[in-house]
Amino acid sequence: MDENRNFNWATAAPGLRMEAGHAVESVTDGCRVTLTFALSGLLAPIVNWMYGRLIAEYVNTEAQGLKRRCEA
Numbered sequence: 814m815d816e817n818r819n820f821n822w823a824t825a826a827p828g829l830r831m832e833a834g835h836a837v838e839s840v841t842d843g844c845r846v847t848l849t850f851a852l853s854g855l856l857a858p859i860v861n862w863m864y865g866r867l868i869a870e871y872v873n874t875e876a877q878g879l880k881r882r883c884e885a
Contacts, residue, residue: 817837818836818837818838819834819835819836819837820834820835821833821834821835825854828854828855828856829852829853829854829855829856829857829860830852830853830854830857831850831851831852832849832850832851832853833848833849833850833851833872834847834848834849834850835847835848836849844883846876846879846880846883848872848875848876850868850872852868
């Protein structure tokens with residue numbers, strides 16, 4: 814965590830590691846937020862195949878919620 818700039822989290826289980834990042838950077842007309850999510854490990858391809866779309870939807874939902882909150 815870098816206060817007011819970014820934070821990351823990670824969790825692991827046998828054969829799988831999940832990592833997410835949240836970064837805020839200043840731009841000319843405000844700020845830009847970048848969300849990342851990565852799967853790694855032996856089970857990553859299977860988890861991605863089974864849940865990849867759902868994970869992408871969750872990240873998008875988080876981004877849209879953050880955008881609404883910041884613009885309110």
